Amino acid sequence: xxxxxxxxxxxxxxxxELRAEEKKLKSQRIPMAIFVGFLVGIAIxxxxxxxxxxxxxxxxxxxxxxRNAANKLKNLQAEIQRRNSTF
Numbered sequence: 067x068x069x070x071x072x073x074x075x076x077x078x079x080x081x082x083e084l085r086a087e088e089k090k091l092k093s094q095r096i097p098m099a100i101f102v103g104f105l106v107g108i109a110i111x112x113x114x115x116x117x118x119x120x121x122x123x124x125x126x127x128x129x130x131x132x133r134n135a136a137n138k139l140k141n142l143q144a145e146i147q148r149r150n151s152t153f
Contacts, residue, residue, distance in 0.1 A: 074138075076145040084146050091139045098135050102128045 076084060109117075109124035 076142055081146070081149050084142060084149070088139070088142050088146065091135075091142060094135070095139075098131070102132050105131075 074087070076087070079087065105124045105128040109121040109128070111117075112124070113121040
């Protein structure tokens with residue numbers, strides 16, 4: 067179940083579903099890193115070629131995307147750890 071911010075409520079998933087979700091998120095790490103690197107590269111190019119606000123916007127977007135991906139994985143792993151400690 068997703069809330070309005072786009073994050074899942076992991077408490078309603080089974081342990082198998084949590085592990086599948088963790089595998090999916092881990093497999094998305096490299097494409098996400100490439101995308102963030104692409105945004106940073108465009109920001110650097112724009113900054114060196116008289117870009118006004120574009121570099122700032124791109125750096126903020128890259129930061130938010132990276133932070134959200136890391137937080138999703140951390141929350142998922144915390145839920146898996148919580149479930150493993152109860153068994």
